Amino acid sequence: xxxxxxxxxxxxxxxxxxxxxxWAGCYxxxxxxxxxxxxxxxxxxxATAMDAxxxxxxxxxxxxxxxLLARVMVRGFAKFAVGRVGYVCWCDEHGKVxxxxxxxxxxxxxxxxxxxDPAFAxxxxxxxxxxxxxxxxxxxxxxxxxxxxxxxxxxxxxxGSAIDGLKFFRAMVxxxxxxxxxxxxxxxTGYTGDLGYELWVANEHAVALWDAxxxxxAPHGLLPMxxxxxxxxxxEAGFLLGGCDYTSARRALIPRQKSTPYELGFDWMVELxxxxxxxxxxxxxxxxxxxxxxxxxxxxxxEDFERIYERYGLxxxxxxxxxxxxxxxxxxxxxxxxxTSRSWSPLLKKYMALGTVDADLAAPDNExxxxxxxxxxxxxxxxxxxxxxxxxxxxxxA
Amino acid sequence: MKTYDAIVVGGxxxxxxxxxxxxxxxxxxxxxxxxxVLGGAAVSEEIFPGFTxxxxxxxxxxxxxxxxxxxxxxxxxxxMIPLEASFLPLPDGDSLCRWSDPELxxxxxxxxxxxxxxxxxxxxxxxxxxxxFAKPVIDSPAxxxxxxxxxxxxxxxxxxxxxxxxxxxxxxxxxxxFSMSAVDFLDEWFESPVLKAPMSVSGIIGTMLxxxxxxxAYVLLHHYMGEIDGAFRSWGFSKxxxxxxxxxxxxxxxxxxxxxxxxxxxxxxxxxxxxxxxIVLENGDELRARTVVSGxxxxxTFLGLVGKQHLPDEFxxxxxxxxxxxxxGKVNLALDRMPEFTCRPGNGPHLRGDIAIAPSIDYLERAxxxxxxxxxxxxxxxxxxxxxxxxxxxxxPGKHVMSCFVQYAPYHIKEGPxxxxxxxxxxxxxxxxxxxxxxxDIRGIILHKQVLTPWDLEQEFGLSEGNIxxxxxxxxxxxxxxxxxxxxxxxxxVANLWLAGSGAHPGGGIMGAPGALCAREMLASGAGR
Numbered sequence: 055x056x057x058x059x060x061x062x063x064x065x066x067x068x069x070x071x072x073x074x075x076x077w078a079g080c081y082x083x084x085x086x087x088x089x090x091x092x093x094x095x096x097x098x099x100x101a102t103a104m105d106a107x108x109x110x111x112x113x114x115x116x117x118x119x120x121x122l123l124a125r126v127m128v129r130g131f132a133k134f135a136v137g138r139v140g141y142v143c144w145c146d147e148h149g150k151v152x153x154x155x156x157x158x159x160x161x162x163x164x165x166x167x168x169x170x171d172p173a174f175a176x177x178x179x180x181x182x183x184x185x186x187x188x189x190x191x192x193x194x195x196x197x198x199x200x201x202x203x204x205x206x207x208x209x210x211x212x213x214g215s216a217i218d219g220l221k222f223f224r225a226m227v228x229x230x231x232x233x234x235x236x237x238x239x240x241x242x243t244g245y246t247g248d249l250g251y252e253l254w255v256a257n258e259h260a261v262a263l264w265d266a267x268x269x270x271x272a273p274h275g276l277l278p279m280x281x282x283x284x285x286x287x288x289x290e291a292g293f294l295l296g297g298c299d300y301t302s303a304r305r306a307l308i309p310r311q312k313s314t315p316y317e318l319g320f321d322w323m324v325e326l327x328x329x330x331x332x333x334x335x336x337x338x339x340x341x342x343x344x345x346x347x348x349x350x351x352x353x354x355x356x357e358d359f360e361r362i363y364e365r366y367g368l369x370x371x372x373x374x375x376x377x378x379x380x381x382x383x384x385x386x387x388x389x390x391x392x393x394t395s396r397s398w399s400p401l402l403k404k405y406m407a408l409g410t411v412d413a414d415l416a417a418p419d420n421e422x423x424x425x426x427x428x429x430x431x432x433x434x435x436x437x438x439x440x441x442x443x444x445x446x447x448x449x450x451x452a
Numbered sequence: 453m454k455t456y457d458a459i460v461v462g463g464x465x466x467x468x469x470x471x472x473x474x475x476x477x478x479x480x481x482x483x484x485x486x487x488x489v490l491g492g493a494a495v496s497e498e499i500f501p502g503f504t505x506x507x508x509x510x511x512x513x514x515x516x517x518x519x520x521x522x523x524x525x526x527x528x529x530x531x532m533i534p535l536e537a538s539f540l541p542l543p544d545g546d547s548l549c550r551w552s553d554p555e556l557x558x559x560x561x562x563x564x565x566x567x568x569x570x571x572x573x574x575x576x577x578x579x580x581x582x583x584x585f586a587k588p589v590i591d592s593p594a595x596x597x598x599x600x601x602x603x604x605x606x607x608x609x610x611x612x613x614x615x616x617x618x619x620x621x622x623x624x625x626x627x628x629x630f631s632m633s634a635v636d637f638l639d640e641w642f643e644s645p646v647l648k649a650p651m652s653v654s655g656i657i658g659t660m661l662x663x664x665x666x667x668x669a670y671v672l673l674h675h676y677m678g679e680i681d682g683a684f685r686s687w688g689f690s691k692x693x694x695x696x697x698x699x700x701x702x703x704x705x706x707x708x709x710x711x712x713x714x715x716x717x718x719x720x721x722x723x724x725x726x727x728x729x730x731i732v733l734e735n736g737d738e739l740r741a742r743t744v745v746s747g748x749x750x751x752x753t754f755l756g757l758v759g760k761q762h763l764p765d766e767f768x769x770x771x772x773x774x775x776x777x778x779x780x781g782k783v784n785l786a787l788d789r790m791p792e793f794t795c796r797p798g799n800g801p802h803l804r805g806d807i808a809i810a811p812s813i814d815y816l817e818r819a820x821x822x823x824x825x826x827x828x829x830x831x832x833x834x835x836x837x838x839x840x841x842x843x844x845x846x847x848x849p850g851k852h853v854m855s856c857f858v859q860y861a862p863y864h865i866k867e868g869p870x871x872x873x874x875x876x877x878x879x880x881x882x883x884x885x886x887x888x889x890x891x892x893d894i895r896g897i898i899l900h901k902q903v904l905t906p907w908d909l910e911q912e913f914g915l916s917e918g919n920i921x922x923x924x925x926x927x928x929x930x931x932x933x934x935x936x937x938x939x940x941x942x943x944x945x946v947a948n949l950w951l952a953g954s955g956a957h958p959g960g961g962i963m964g965a966p967g968a969l970c971a972r973e974m975l976a977s978g979a980g981r
Contacts, residue, residue: 088553091952092801095533099691100844136834203842273850275841356521357596403517 057106060196060260068278075281078108079169083280090374091400093196093283097246098401101202101280103267104251107260109155109190110172114165118184123157123165125331126180128217128315128324130386132244134159139223139241143320147417149336150303150312151320152176153296156243158225166191169302170296180332195332196260200267201250203449204274209240209251211270220251222451230259232236233268238263245284247291249365249449285376289397290407292351292442294318299376299394299408316345319409319442351442352383352407355425361407372398372405383409384423384434390415393424393437399444407437415437415439456482457980459741460915461718461757465490467747468701468712469967470952470974472523472747475708477975478791482708482739484731485915489695490702492747493913493920494962496695500900503786503848503853506693508904508913509920510837510855510949511535511806513687513961515697519968523704530700531691535843537805539796541890542648547795548646549802565644565867575641579673582625582946586673589876590958593969594931594940617842621732629670630927635813637669650808653833658921658960660777660862662820663813666925689839693846697962721746721757727947728862743948743980745970749922750774750935750955752914758946767945770936774928776956778906779823780917781861783883785854786900791838791891804841809834809886819860826866828879831886833859851899858883863906865918872907878906903951921960922953931957942970948969951976 056076058066065083065450073084083105083130085093096102108160113124113297123131129142136159152231155169160372167173181188200208209217213228220226222244231235236259253265268276297304300318303312314337326338356370363370376397382389391411399406407424418441421435458474460467460969463485471481490494494509512532538550548564550557552881554573562569563928628637634655638648655661655668662668690696702712717734721744730740746753754771763771790799798964810816810833819829840847847853861879863869872879880903881917888892904917915922923929932940935955942950952970 087801088556089536089551091534091552092804094535095842099531099533099842184694207849275844357516367584369580403520403530 056426059105060257061105061198061264062109064181064261064264065105065278069280073280074355074385077281077452078110080108081168082108085280085282086278090280090282092275093279094286094400095226096255096275096277097202097279097287098285099203100275100277100279101200101204101208101271102283103264103271103280104199104201104281104284106197109193109197110169110174111190111195111254112167112169112174112177113189113191113195114167114177115189116163116184118186118188119163122181122184122186123167123237124329126177127157127331128320128333128337130325130328130331131157131159131165132329136144136161137224137226139225139243141223142323143315143318145315145333147333147336148303148312149314149333149340150306151300151315151318152303154320156241158169158239158241160225160227178196179294192258196255196257196263197430198255198263199244199246199250200252200253201244201246201248201279203249203447204276205248205250208267208271208274208276211274213240217242217251230255230263232262234259234262236262245291245293245448247289247443247445248287250296250450265378274323282375285395286397286399288401289376289395289408290401290443290445292408292444294349294408297397297412314341314345315341317347317349320347345413347391347410348413348414349408352409352422352437352442353440354396354405354407355436355438355445356405359426362433362435364425366429368428374398381425383411383437384425384442385421390422403443404444406440411439453740455730456480456739456741458482458743458745458974459484459739460730460745460747460952461721461753462492462747463490463698463702463712463714463963464747464953465494465698466699466953466967466970467492467745468698468705469519469523469891469964470745470747470971471710471712472701472705472708473968473971474942474974474980476523476855478745479706479969479980481705481710482741483710483712484718484733485712485714486556486717488714490714491695491698491710492840492943493909494694494698494917496693499784499902500786501937502577502848503851503900504783505853505902506604506694506695506839507784508909509694509786509840509962510857511687512690512694512697514590514963516963516965516968518856518963520590522760523701525697525700525704528700528703528707530697533689533691534688535837536655537802537844538650539802539805539807540646540810541789541793541795541807542646543889544812545795547793547802547926548650549796551801558896561644561647563793564646565642568642568644568647571641578622578625581622581890583673585622585626589669589670589931590965592962593942593958593973594934596938596941598934602832605846629673631666632669634668634672635663639896644913645812649813651808652813653808653810653816653835656816656820656833657779657835657857657859659924659926660775660779660860661926663816670927671925689837689843690841691845694830694962698864701964706927714865718757721753721946721949723758725763726762728949741972741980743950745952745974746951747953747967748914749919751776751914751916753955754944758949762946764945767936767939774935775924775926776863776917777803777924778863778909778915778920779927780859780918780920781828781906782878782902782904782911783858785856785857785898785901787852787854788897788899789850789895790841790852791854791894793890794892795890799841803838805837807836807838809836809890821862826862826864828861828875828882830882831883832883834883834886836887838914842943856883856887861918862912863919869910869917870905872905873959876903876908879903916963922955925959928957930965933958942973950979
């Protein structure tokens with residue numbers, strides 16, 4: 055049975071839909087209301103708070119903390135500045151992606167890693183012979199993602215003007231206002247592609263954080279947000295999701311299910327020329343050979359889509375939210391890839407998809423076809439490769 | 453001197469849509485707007501510091517998805533936020549809220565009538581089926597029944613077949629929709645007056661008719677056409693007010709190369725040899741163009757900017773007869789905090805949609821009675837929205853803007869329309885008195901008030917007789933009869949002069965269809981080249 059997160063006493067009160075799913079062993083709200091649009095629009099126009107506690111979190115401390123991360127991650131963390139946060143993936147010795155997450159440096163000898171899958175044993179295995187202490191704070195540290203164009207105003211209400219100095223992908227350590235004075239970490243990160251922050255606090259202060267945040271957020275229209283709205287926002291932002299858009303090498307049953315960082319569009323984060331790290335040799339070979347397939351954004355031609363429905367006398371129909379059912383992609387009658395996440399973007403008024411296609415077809419504006427099922431019959435609609443992200447507001451980094 | 457391919461008179465949303473399409477096709481286009489701000493009646497203005505009002509039109513209804521797509525409006529700043537609910541506070545302390553979630557709505561309605569709660573689903577399905585018939589009608593130029601052109605005849609035949617080949621029950625529904633009053637039509641489906649009253653009002657908005665007047669039922673369809681678009685629905689608030697739509701269209705038009713000038717008052721359309729050759733500005737400057745497009749209403753265009761002497765007598769008579777009879781006004785309020793409704797206290801999702809003051813059919817009919825005899829309603833129908841609940845960009849944190857659409861406010865008051873300014877204050881008070889019955893502390897939280905009478909809508913926004921739709925959307929003024937028989941396809945009896953505003957098919961609302969269809973006809977005919 056899933057466990058409640060430390061925010062549960064508060065989130066349960068407002069989750070009128072009782073719509074939950076399991077996330078890393080925890081209860082996670084899918085949508086607070088039956089009607090999901092409210093949460094989606096709030097993250098794009100107002101501000102939302104989402105319980106992100108189920109993420110796995112590990113503290114890495116000690117003289118060799120940087121050395122461990124340099125050894126494990128595809129990015130070099132040896133010279134990573136204190137106060138920075140980095141998005142990164144890590145690979146097995148064959149250069150196949152295991153997971154992706156963030157790394158925050160709090161001090162020369164203190165980092166924190168977040169991941170979608172458990173990574174403690176794996177990190178511990180790589181730490182042999184190094185002077186590091188690993189601590190699993192996955193279930194002792196609560197996390198709340200505050201996202202949306204008004205998120206800065208909300209946090210200014212909570213923390214004062216200190217928040218104004220926090221730049222994109224930077225961290226600050228402060229105190230939760232009030233009697234407890236508990237340590238509160240704020241990172242300017244998120245999974246929505248919007249202006250946003252993530253707040254990290256020990257479990258016992260989670261409810262106090264929730265209460266203070268919603269009080270500060272009331273004049274700015276702060277709403278709690280669940281995973282369904284997040285799933286649309288992250289597709290707009292072009293963020294892939296492990297287990298949906300790619301399979302971790304740890305979970306793959308056959309080789310073709312595994313991916314290199316190059317296939318996932320993580321080229322920019324792989325730093326080959328440095329101290330040895332896991333998968334380095336394999337990645338060097340993969341980089342030289344070039345990927346066979348690539349992760350891309352797709353825009354499905356709406357007129358085509360509408361026409362398919364018209365043949366049945368039906369108006370076009372899409373479920374709200376993101377569909378994670380994989381569908382084939384074609385070109386010239388041959389299957390050349392698959393789409394793994396599909397959403398209607400209420401903001402961009404586009405039917406978007408994330409998928410993987412043969413590398414030679416991955417250039418923007420290439421025309422492909424996507425499988426569309428209507429009345430249990432299969433059709434094809436045109437789809438064009440699009441540059442990611444679909445949505446990239448200036449405020450995200452401003 | 454430069455000769456433009458087209459000069460568009462009026463920077464309302466339809467004029468801008470038309471300009472954008474023409475520019476996209478490579479035509480040189482100049483848009484001239486009289487006011488300092490673009491948008492016409494789809495306009496946002498900071499009337500009180502920090503508070504942005506959707507001054508006139510306040511929700512985006514049926515903005516055509518294909519226009520959004522073809523002009524890439526999201527890329528140029530269009531952001532829409534759907535209305536979540538329709539809230540009906542009642543004077544006895546009860547209330548009804550209709551939600552986007554049908555189950556929740558069913559629960560609310562069943563408190564008043566379990567039968568109606570079930571009928572709602574059937575009604576929505578039936579209306580959606582009929583709405584599907586109406587959709588192609590608003591997305592293409594009106595067929596011309598008088599035309600002998602083979603292509604036009606085929607078009608008409610197709611539409612006729614589309615109409616008559618419907619299953620019997622759908623055909624019956626269509627005929628009833630086009631002939632009955634909103635109330636009679638709803639009576640066939642529902643028993644609870646609490647449900648019927650707010651539903652019936654969509655039939656009267658912008659017309660000088662009552663909910664019991666025949667011919668008001670079909671407008672109910674509009675609501676279900678919005679629903680067809682489902683996830684792509686086009687009912688909603690526009691971020692930054694309805695001016696956000698106009699600005700996005702203007703940005704698109706500029707991107708495609710159109711030139712847009714505000715404070716460019718057109719005095720007249722230049723007619724030489726029976727054809728439009730350009731315009732004359734108020735300061736006397738002449739600007740030449742191969743075509744002139746008017747986004748203004750038919751009266752302003754033909755009897756004002758063109759002049760009767762340039763029109764065939766019959767057409768001039770038709771235009772003079774065309775009915776405006778503005779029947780509504782607008783009260784915009786800047787509020788110090790969220791208004792508290794007695795029947796549902798607190799801030800909640802019920803305030804994130806539209807709020808109707810329409811407690812009963814008799815109330816609405818009585819409101820109409822006042823108007824029939826030349827007065828504004830002592831207790832008017834109000835359609836209230838508080839867009840700041842979902843769009844914080846329009847008010848300072850914690851403060852709100854409240855927009856009240858008010859009907860009836862007949863242009864032709866018994867003292868004569870020019871006496872409206874003297875009655876403006878009393879009109880505003882009637883609206884606030886009405887609100888006070890549901891929000892007792894309303895007077896205490898008003899920071900600023902803007903009252904627009906139909907006279908103001910005419911004088912300031914150029915809407916003849918204050919009609920928000922450029923002429924009533926009654927059946928005899930629709931489709932191939934809008935604005936006059938034989939002239940429904942955006943052409944006019946004056947060569948090179950085109951009509952792109954809401955006075956052309958398919959009519960008013962922030963649809964954009966008249967502007968886009970006008971441009972399409974112009975381009976198809978090679979106009980301006």
